[in-house]
Amino acid sequence: QTVTGYISSGAQFDYVFVPSPGTQMTFDTCNSTDDVDTVVEVRQSGSPDYIADSDAYSCSGYSLFSSVTWSYLAASYPADAVFYVRVRGWSSSTTGNYALTMQCSDGGTPSSTTTSAYESLTFGGTGGVLHSLMSNVSDNAYVTQICVKAESFCVGCPQFVTAIRLYFSDGSMQEAQGTAAMNHNYSCTPTVTADNCFTSVLVRSGALVDALQFTTSDGVQSMLFGGAGGGAVNVTALDGYCLSAANVRAGDEMDAISFFFTYGLVSFASANESTAPSYAPTAFPTTFSPTSSPTAANLTISCGQTVTGYISSGAQFDYVFEPSPATQMTFDTCNSTDDVDTVVEVRQSGSPDYIADSDAYSCSGYSLFSSVTWS
16 A cells, blocks of 8 residues: 655654554655655554664665665564554755655455454554453453443533443443543443444544544544644554444543554455555654644644644644754744734653743733743
């Protein structure tokens, strides 16, 4: 398969894939349409280092495009390891259109006689107690219905997800609930029809899980459970995989969630199965999608650039930037066209606290706009 995209300044894109044992895989940008200087890396989720990276001049001697070949030896990695390939520019100023191609020695298709599963990335914060929501009756069960509580704890405050129930094809049910969850009724998705399952989840999250929305293999989409805060990420199952379980961290509210997808549990109609890509992009900070998209592609920002957007109730937007050592940077909303009372924070990914936040009256004494300077 070949996937395409545009690398804006400082952007990087991560694509999850599921290797079969003994498979040799090659990932390359040799067919990119622009002369974009790319780097391709194979990575394991949770590890800060790459497993393999691309060589210069690996695309028929051309210096800008890249290629990397890697073989999966199952005994070398945990059974639940998640792998992804990253494509990025050679430097923070690299921009252009790329085409990333994945080729496999055996076609890269999981065996239909073997049930294999993988876990998505975890969305949200690090607090709370872990709850593993999976069937305790059958190893081959998949999720047929999902019910969610989403609540607000003050008048005008945004909603957060506080509880979730998963109903399984074997008739079992598992639940996780935050201690602050009120005695409100659950709201539920429709139950999946025969030969279909849940294959896509929209997650909005920051330090907590703000909202969830689920889509089935035949395109039936649930309501959005929760509010408009956090960054939005769409988690799409690999071809032939169904939502089968979830890990939830819950304290007062739902702190974090990840999803498990299992292969071979449903006999899809061919039209349904073809809607899922054979390897799908996963969500990192560079791929957050706001409710109302800013003009900056991929939610990155660089020195001298202005990006615009609309803040809906409870919404927040995160822009990735790449600082140079000892550089002093100022971020401000001083040129906003509306009288919108804004807060600007500099943050490090993975940390619940800001590094620096904006001062009131920092835009020529005006109280609503904000400015923060950080080195």
